[in-house]
Amino acid sequence: MFYEKKLNEELLKQNNIQFSCDFKNVKNQDIIFICVPTPNDKNNQIDLSYIKSVIDSIYKYLKNGVLLCIKSTVIPGSTLSIKKLLQKKNPKLKFHIACVPEFLKEGSALEDFLNPDRIICGVEDERSKELLTKLYNNSDKLFFTSINDAEMIKYASNSFLSLKVAFINELANLCEKSNCDINLVSLGMGLDKRIAPYFLNASIGYGGSCFPKDSTALNSFAKKKKVNLSILNASIKSNQNRVKLICKNILEFNVKNIAIFGCSFKANTDDIRYSQAILLIEELLKNNVKITLHDPKALNNAKKYFANKIAYKQDFYECFKNQELAVFLVPWSDYKNANLDKIHSLMQKPNIYDTCNLFTKENLNKFYYKKMGGGYNQW
Numbered sequence: 001m002f003y004e005k006k007l008n009e010e011l012l013k014q015n016n017i018q019f020s021c022d023f024k025n026v027k028n029q030d031i032i033f034i035c036v037p038t039p040n041d042k043n044n045q046i047d048l049s050y051i052k053s054v055i056d057s058i059y060k061y062l063k064n065g066v067l068l069c070i071k072s073t074v075i076p077g078s079t080l081s082i083k084k085l086l087q088k089k090n091p092k093l094k095f096h097i098a099c100v101p102e103f104l105k106e107g108s109a110l111e112d113f114l115n116p117d118r119i120i121c122g123v124e125d126e127r128s129k130e131l132l133t134k135l136y137n138n139s140d141k142l143f144f145t146s147i148n149d150a151e152m153i154k155y156a157s158n159s160f161l162s163l164k165v166a167f168i169n170e171l172a173n174l175c176e177k178s179n180c181d182i183n184l185v186s187l188g189m190g191l192d193k194r195i196a197p198y199f200l201n202a203s204i205g206y207g208g209s210c211f212p213k214d215s216t217a218l219n220s221f222a223k224k225k226k227v228n229l230s231i232l233n234a235s236i237k238s239n240q241n242r243v244k245l246i247c248k249n250i251l252e253f254n255v256k257n258i259a260i261f262g263c264s265f266k267a268n269t270d271d272i273r274y275s276q277a278i279l280l281i282e283e284l285l286k287n288n289v290k291i292t293l294h295d296p297k298a299l300n301n302a303k304k305y306f307a308n309k310i311a312y313k314q315d316f317y318e319c320f321k322n323q324e325l326a327v328f329l330v331p332w333s334d335y336k337n338a339n340l341d342k343i344h345s346l347m348q349k350p351n352i353y354d355t356c357n358l359f360t361k362e363n364l365n366k367f368y369y370k371k372m373g374g375g376y377n378q379w
Contacts, residue, residue: 003270003297007110027061031131033100035071040213044220046075051082059089067096067131073214074099075155075221076148079122096128099147101154106208107268118143122150155221158214159232164199165206166235169242172202172373182373183357202373204329204355205242205276207265212239212274243276246355247283249370253351255324256289261316262330262356263295263302270297272305277329285309294319296334320346331356340364 011017026032036050051072062068068086070079079099086095099122104112119141121132129144136142145153172182182202190197206212215236222229250258265275272278281291291310293302299312313319316334320326320343328335336358344350344366352359352369361371 002106004109005107005268010110023057024061026058027063029063029066031067031069031135032058032062033069033071035102037209038072038074040217040220044216045224046073046078046217048074048078048082051078052085055082055086055089059086059093062090062093062095064094065096065127066093067098067128069098069100069132071100071102073101073154073158073210074151075217076151079147079151096123096125096131097147098123098128098132099150100132101150103154103157106271107266116141120145120150120153122147155214155218158210159218161199162206162211162215162239163231163235165203165211166238168200168202169205170238173245175374178374180374185373201331202357203276203331204246204280205239207274207276207279208271209273239276243279243283246280247287250280250284250325250327250353251287251289253325253353253370255349255351257322257324257348258284258289258291259319259323259326260291260293261295261319261326261328261335262298262332263293264298264330267330267332268297270295270301272298272301278302278305280329281306281310292319292323295330296332317342317346322346322348324349325351325353327353328356328358331358340366 034051034054036054038046038048038050041047051070051074068082070082079097083097086093086097101120101122103116103118103120119136119139121129121142121144123129123132123144124147132144133142168182168186171185174180175182175185186200186202187197189195190200215232219229219232219236222232260277260281263275263277263281264270264272265277281293284291292313293299293306293310294313294316295302299314302310303312316338324347326343326347335356338358340359340363343352350367352364352367354364354369355372357372359371364371
């Protein structure tokens with residue numbers, strides 16, 4: 001279970017949600033959503049074993065006419081393979097199947113669920129379309145496609161966003177060498193409606209349970225089909241190389257005591273899966289630096305991961321005491337409102353590496369600092 005803003009409060013308000021571990025409870029349902037993980041295997045191909053396990057658990061209880069919706073992220077062709085599996089398990093069952101991929105962002109999942117940009121529904125018959133139209137109250141956000149198209153839309157969406165992240169990060173590298181400010185450059189780019197401002201914030205790279213998994217799975221799927229997704233492949237490598245580049249920048253401060261701020265893969269979640277910050281901390285530990293970590297939500301998960309390899313501070317300002325360098329890795333809003341004068345007074349050496357561009361150059365003028373994508377006060 002991960003932290004999700006406002007989710008617990010909203011669930012407690014509802015009186016029409018029931019939770020059960022008994023698979024027999026599916027027998028009277030008209031629509032069933034399968035929302036289980038589809039991790040990548042060692043060859044970066046998706047593993048459907050969790051979905052198959054669900055089918056094994058429910059096939060004998062399903063009623064005729066049921067609509068089975070695959071909400072899990074699956075490569076084109078997967079939903080129809082699940083259909084064949086269910087037909088083999090229960091040959092007499094008359095059912096419908098659809099692919100209805102999720103587009104929820106961790107940290108704003110509830111808002112995304114209640115106010116989606118679009119509701120993609122891959123169907124193969126009119127009955128499935130009727131049931132989903134009724135379920136979603138004839139929403140104008142509904143977009144019906146074939147099942148294969150819906151599966152591809154999910155992978156294409158996440159992979160394209162990962163491309164934007166990788167591109168702006170590489171452009172940030174160029175800005176640092178060209179006396180340019182990546183913040184202003186990305187803002188100027190985003191004013192163009194064809195480009196849009198989203199996912200144009202320079203960072204330590206993308207992580208989490210979706211972008212790394214989905215981009216590599218799509219790339220692997222393309223190779224299997226003998227198609228070269230060269231741009232996607234390059235962005236994957238670029239993101240993987242990002243950690244070593246940031247580590248190199250940190251080591252150039254030539255200090256041994258470092259305070260790290262943020263270890264979740266993004267702000268507003270405690271999820272550290274495939275977090276670039278976690279990978280960066282591991283890389284720094286190889287270089288014998290002493291790390292003290294703060295994160296508003298993910299500290300407990302970090303403790304389980306690193307144990308006694310690093311130190312931890314629940315109190316934000318305590319983390320700065322006697323430190324030689326403060327590195328901000330995740331753009332939590334708590335950090336942006338920090339009292340920089342107080343931070344300056346607490347540190348042994350006033351060095352800051354702002355990889356999130358939380359602070360303006362003017363606010364950092366008392367520090368020796370480096371900002372992502374342009375801006376530094378030489379240490």
